[in-house]
Amino acid sequence: MFVEERHQEILRLLNENEKVKVKELSKRFEVTEDCIRKDLASMEAKNLLKRTYGGAVLPDTLHPGHTNIVSIRKDKNIKEKRMIAKKAAELIHDGDMIFLDTSTTNIELAREIIERRLEVTVVSCMLDIAEVFTATKNVKFILLGGEFNRSQNGFLGELVLQMMENFRFDISFMGVVGANLYDNAIMTYVPEDGIMKHNAVKKSSKCYLMMESHKFDFKANYVYATFDDVDGVICEDGLSKEIQDKLETYQTKII
Numbered sequence: 001m002f003v004e005e006r007h008q009e010i011l012r013l014l015n016e017n018e019k020v021k022v023k024e025l026s027k028r029f030e031v032t033e034d035c036i037r038k039d040l041a042s043m044e045a046k047n048l049l050k051r052t053y054g055g056a057v058l059p060d061t062l063h064p065g066h067t068n069i070v071s072i073r074k075d076k077n078i079k080e081k082r083m084i085a086k087k088a089a090e091l092i093h094d095g096d097m098i099f100l101d102t103s104t105t106n107i108e109l110a111r112e113i114i115e116r117r118l119e120v121t122v123v124s125c126m127l128d129i130a131e132v133f134t135a136t137k138n139v140k141f142i143l144l145g146g147e148f149n150r151s152q153n154g155f156l157g158e159l160v161l162q163m164m165e166n167f168r169f170d171i172s173f174m175g176v177v178g179a180n181l182y183d184n185a186i187m188t189y190v191p192e193d194g195i196m197k198h199n200a201v202k203k204s205s206k207c208y209l210m211m212e213s214h215k216f217d218f219k220a221n222y223v224y225a226t227f228d229d230v231d232g233v234i235c236e237d238g239l240s241k242e243i244q245d246k247l248e249t250y251q252t253k254i255i
Contacts, residue, residue: 001029007043008150014049014058021055047189047221078108080212080236085109087234087255088173088210092118096170099200100124102154102193103175105210107132113139123167125196126154149192156192164199172204174230176211178218181246184227187220194224206231208255213237227252 001009006029013020022040026033040056043049049056085108092098092113098120100106106124110132113120117138124130125144133141146159174197178187186209188194201207201224213235232253239247239254247254 003039004150006031006039007048010039010043010056011048011151014056019052019055019057023054025055046191077212081105081108082112083236084210084212084234085112088208089113089116089118091171091206091208091255092120094119096120097168098122099167099169099172099204100126100129101172101174101197101200102126102152102156103173103210104128105175106173109173109210123164123169124154125156125160126152128153149190152190152193156190156196160196161199164196164203167203169200169204171206171208172200173208173210173234174201174225176209176215177220179209179211179216179227180219181216181227181243184250185223186225186227186230187218188222188224189220191222194222197224201225201229208232208234210234213239216243226250 010020010025022033022036025036029036040049040051044051044056049058081104084105088109089112100110100122102125106126107128110122110129113122114132114136119138121140121142122129122133123142123144125146130141130143133139144155144160144163146155146163147157148154149156175188176186177189179185180187188197207230209230209232211233216239227247227250230252232255233247234255244254
């Protein structure tokens with residue numbers, strides 16, 4: 001098993017059990033306990049976990065209802081994600097150049113684009129989205145390639161940024177892990193993912209956040225944009241008056 005595969009499995013176990021033990025992981029992967037400790041230290045440096053005596057737990061920044069692993073997230077809250085996707089699709093017009101980031105809600109938006117038979121160009125670096133668009137000829141799809149990130153099931157890193165450099169998008173739809181209105185911060189977990197999102201936002205004429213309403217209570221470790229950078233927030237449910245008033249101060253539309 002490759003190191004990255006072992007790390008992904010450790011994250012999966014953490015999200016299932018909320019904690020892992022060095023001894024148990026050593027036996028599971030048939031490696032030394034020292035090897036596991038090095039794994040945990042490396043993952044802690046990326047803010048993926050917090051080491052404890054004899055093991056590790058999810059860090060304080062991770063909400064228990066959310067994980068950065070796409071394979072675990074993509075089948076959760078499907079009803080809400082589809083509601084958001086339907087609203088987002090209403091903003092798209094034939095001929096648009098669209099960017100979809102590594103977001104499980106954007107997988108549903110890709111399906112909605114096909115359902116509506118929109119004739120657009122879509123750019124993404126997520127394999128799940130690429131797979132969806134194999135089912136249509138109406139969409140010209142461009143996959144940005146780079147270093148493969150298994151937890152995001154997509155490509156991140158310098159090569160993605162280089163490929164993105166000359167693109168200009170009519171509209172982008174961005175996934176969100178958490179948002180803090182008072183710090184004016186829109187967040188994700190993985191720094192490389194955040195850098196990619198930041199670049200896409202800057203290259204888009206219009207940008208919308210794809211987020212379930214409860215994510216205003218989430219925290220994450222990498223800020224990739226502010227509410228001044230985006231045109232609107234697409235949610236599945238009504239927002240509190242406090243949130244609405246704060247978004248209005250940023251001139252951010254609520255959809």
